[in-house]
Amino acid sequence: MNLVESMxxxxxxxxxxxxxxxxxxxxxxxxVAAVILLVAIGTGVQDEITGxxxxxxxxxxxxxxxxxxxxxxxxxxxxxxxxxxxxxDAELLQRRLGSEHAVVPVIQGPLSLxxxxxxxxxxxxxxxxxxxxxFGGDYLGGRGYRRSEVSAGARVIVLGATVRxxxxxxxxxxxxxxxxxxxxxxxxxxxxxQGGSLTGDQDNQVYMPITVAxxxxxxxxxxxxxxxxxxxxxxxxxxxxxxxxxxxxxGDEFSVFSxxxxxxxxxxxxxxxxxxxxxxxxxxxxxxxxGIMNIMLxxxxxxxxEIGIRKAVGARTYDIMSQFVIEAVTxxxxxxxxGIAIGAAGxxxxxxxxxxxxxxxxxxxxxxxxxxxxxxxGVYPAYKASRxxxxxxxxxx
Amino acid sequence: MSETGGILSAKACDDARVVLEARGVTxxxxxxxxxxxxxxxxxxxxxxxxxxxxxxxxxxxxxTLMHIIGLLDRPSEGSVSVEGEExxxxxxxxxxxxxxxxxxxxxxxxxxxxxxSALANVELPLVYSGVxxxxxxxxxxxxxxxVGLGDRLGHLPNQLSGGQQQRVAIxxxxxxxxxxxxxxxxxxxxxxxxxxxxxxxxxxxNTHGITVVLVTHDDTTARHAERIVRLRDGLVVSDxxxxxxxxxxxxxxxxxxxxxxxxx
Numbered sequence: 001m002n003l004v005e006s007m008x009x010x011x012x013x014x015x016x017x018x019x020x021x022x023x024x025x026x027x028x029x030x031x032v033a034a035v036i037l038l039v040a041i042g043t044g045v046q047d048e049i050t051g052x053x054x055x056x057x058x059x060x061x062x063x064x065x066x067x068x069x070x071x072x073x074x075x076x077x078x079x080x081x082x083x084x085x086x087x088x089d090a091e092l093l094q095r096r097l098g099s100e101h102a103v104v105p106v107i108q109g110p111l112s113l114x115x116x117x118x119x120x121x122x123x124x125x126x127x128x129x130x131x132x133x134x135f136g137g138d139y140l141g142g143r144g145y146r147r148s149e150v151s152a153g154a155r156v157i158v159l160g161a162t163v164r165x166x167x168x169x170x171x172x173x174x175x176x177x178x179x180x181x182x183x184x185x186x187x188x189x190x191x192x193x194q195g196g197s198l199t200g201d202q203d204n205q206v207y208m209p210i211t212v213a214x215x216x217x218x219x220x221x222x223x224x225x226x227x228x229x230x231x232x233x234x235x236x237x238x239x240x241x242x243x244x245x246x247x248x249x250x251g252d253e254f255s256v257f258s259x260x261x262x263x264x265x266x267x268x269x270x271x272x273x274x275x276x277x278x279x280x281x282x283x284x285x286x287x288x289x290x291g292i293m294n295i296m297l298x299x300x301x302x303x304x305x306e307i308g309i310r311k312a313v314g315a316r317t318y319d320i321m322s323q324f325v326i327e328a329v330t331x332x333x334x335x336x337x338x339g340i341a342i343g344a345a346g347x348x349x350x351x352x353x354x355x356x357x358x359x360x361x362x363x364x365x366x367x368x369x370x371x372x373x374x375x376x377x378g379v380y381p382a383y384k385a386s387r388x389x390x391x392x393x394x395x396x397x
Numbered sequence: 398m399s400e401t402g403g404i405l406s407a408k409a410c411d412d413a414r415v416v417l418e419a420r421g422v423t424x425x426x427x428x429x430x431x432x433x434x435x436x437x438x439x440x441x442x443x444x445x446x447x448x449x450x451x452x453x454x455x456x457x458x459x460x461t462l463m464h465i466i467g468l469l470d471r472p473s474e475g476s477v478s479v480e481g482e483e484x485x486x487x488x489x490x491x492x493x494x495x496x497x498x499x500x501x502x503x504x505x506x507x508x509x510x511x512x513x514s515a516l517a518n519v520e521l522p523l524v525y526s527g528v529x530x531x532x533x534x535x536x537x538x539x540x541x542x543x544v545g546l547g548d549r550l551g552h553l554p555n556q557l558s559g560g561q562q563q564r565v566a567i568x569x570x571x572x573x574x575x576x577x578x579x580x581x582x583x584x585x586x587x588x589x590x591x592x593x594x595x596x597x598x599x600x601x602x603n604t605h606g607i608t609v610v611l612v613t614h615d616d617t618t619a620r621h622a623e624r625i626v627r628l629r630d631g632l633v634v635s636d637x638x639x640x641x642x643x644x645x646x647x648x649x650x651x652x653x654x655x656x657x658x659x660x661x
Contacts, residue, residue, distance in 0.1 A: 308508075309509075
């Protein structure tokens with residue numbers, strides 16, 4: 001008996017038990033869809049973060065308080081005892097590295113804004129006068145804050161696109177007054193929409209001098225110091241210089257990453273996360289496979305008489321075996337195909353909220369895995385069926 | 398064939414070939430601590446192109462014997478040969494191939510695949526002998542026409558009467574052109590008219606050269622054959638020719654009338 005014949009028999013049997021076949025497939029469908037969807041999210045987020053870090057330019061260096069460089073667990077990421085940077089540390093670096101390189105102390109925190117009766121909560125990203133140069137952004141109107149405003153702690157603010165649209169719909173905000181945590185600020189500029197990024201939604205953000213932001217948030221700490229090298233070739237030398245400058249003050253308790261290294265760290269973390277998600281989804285696929293085995297075992301004992309008849313008229317061991325294996329594989333592969341379709345469709349819908357990307361390898365993996373599940377969990381019931389004694393099988397009621 | 402019929406039957410075949418032969422066949426079932434001796438040393442030879450009845454009360458071992466000569470079961474001792482080929486030592490797959498090519502089965506309970514059309518049921522043995530699709534369909538049609546069901550090809554078993562189902566089963570048994578058809582109480586589940594029709598077909602097959610073995614406990618059914626082998630307690634107790642053989646085709650009118658009378 002050839003393969004086509006086995007498949008016809010298998011399809012006929014599955015067709016005869018439509019509801020049961022559909023429910024059995026559901027296990028695989030959910031498993032495969034989960035694998036596709038979760039891997040798509042993982043990959044999508046990874047791509048976006050990679051893109052946003054790369055978008056910053058290849059000559060960026062980030063300095064964090066705390067020792068991250070000894071790997072997970074080593075030193076701990078900025079534990080309580082870790083000393084934080086201050087604006088003075090940034091100024092020291094600026095002096096020692098030279099003015100051709102831009103040093104920006106960065107702080108971020110939550111704020112509430114109010115204009116008239118409109119209020120909203122948002123995030124502030126504050127730096128010094130070089131912030132615009134380091135992080136980019138196109139001004140639609142107005143300007144960025146100046147050095148004098150940073151040193152004076154002037155209450156000036158630049159609005160992200162979302163904030164502007166919410167608080168000043170159809171209106172030029174430049175020169176308007178806005179209440180930030182109850183204090184009056186003057187809007188000096190607004191920037192074009194940029195889309196999501198590493199630090200969250202860049203458009204739902206406001207920018208102001210770090211000196212003002214520290215007062216608003218109530219801290220003298222600086223979250224990170226960003227350094228933009230004059231050319232990408234300076235990055236390595238600069239990293240060494242930065243270590244020399246900061247070591248006397250902080251010992252080991254700080255970390256210096258080039259953009260490339262940052263990228264590597266994020267990719268590693270997100271890659272691990274993606275595999276974890278795939279693993280969790282894989283477990284549901286495994287459960288689906290056990291469902292197939294269960295149903296195939298039921299099917300074999302239900303069809304004992306049929307097996308007896310087939311053997312009586314000349315079916316050999318492998319004829320029966322292949323019939324049942326193909327049945328199981330058909331269930332799992334059909335379930336896999338439907339699962340891939342559902343997973344891909346779900347990923348498309350989710351793109352509205354989370355970046356997703358359906359990759360060929362995830363599809364291939366899910367498909368192969370589901371076929372494998374069918375074979376693995378189908379073989380035992382099929383073996384059982386093929387070993388039935390024809391007489392016992394024919395007598396079976 | 399001699400009237401008295403020796404139990405050792407090489408001589409019983411005269412000039413005809415022995416198509417199926419059992420020698421010293423025993424079958425013992427171990428049920429817990431009790432051994433049940435279903436067959437206790439049976440010799441049987443079946444001549445090519447003849448019609449034979451295996452008769453006996455229930456528990457006589459006739460069904461066990463049929464399963465063994467049909468290669469569905471193995472003897473505990475003794476040997477079985479089909480068309481001169483020793484089969485006792487064959488592997489399950491080899492036995493399956495011999496069943497497929499040389500033996501057709503007709504069971505009391507029909508044993509058709511439900512949810513499968515009459516045509517597909519008849520095609521089944523050909524599927525396992527590797528006959529191509531179109532050839533299979535052609536031969537299955539021919540077999541169904543031969544049993545008078547040429548207009549019921551697409552019907553499912555549950556859309557057919559018992560007699561029609563049994564005729565489908567007969568078509569399935571003969572579609573591979575086997576040398577021997579084994580029929581186990583083929584009329585057991587049928588009304589008398591359908592039973593006569595089935596016996597008519599079996600006798601007709603036999604006149605066309607197919608060896609037919611009937612397994613039955615019923616004396617009337619058994620007398621449709623030309624020879625009756627009686628079993629009791631796992632042994633052959635007699636082997637004799639049928640003096641007043643019944644021809645099903647000749648009885649049909651009488652049976653129909655009788656059945657009609659009962660129904661009316």
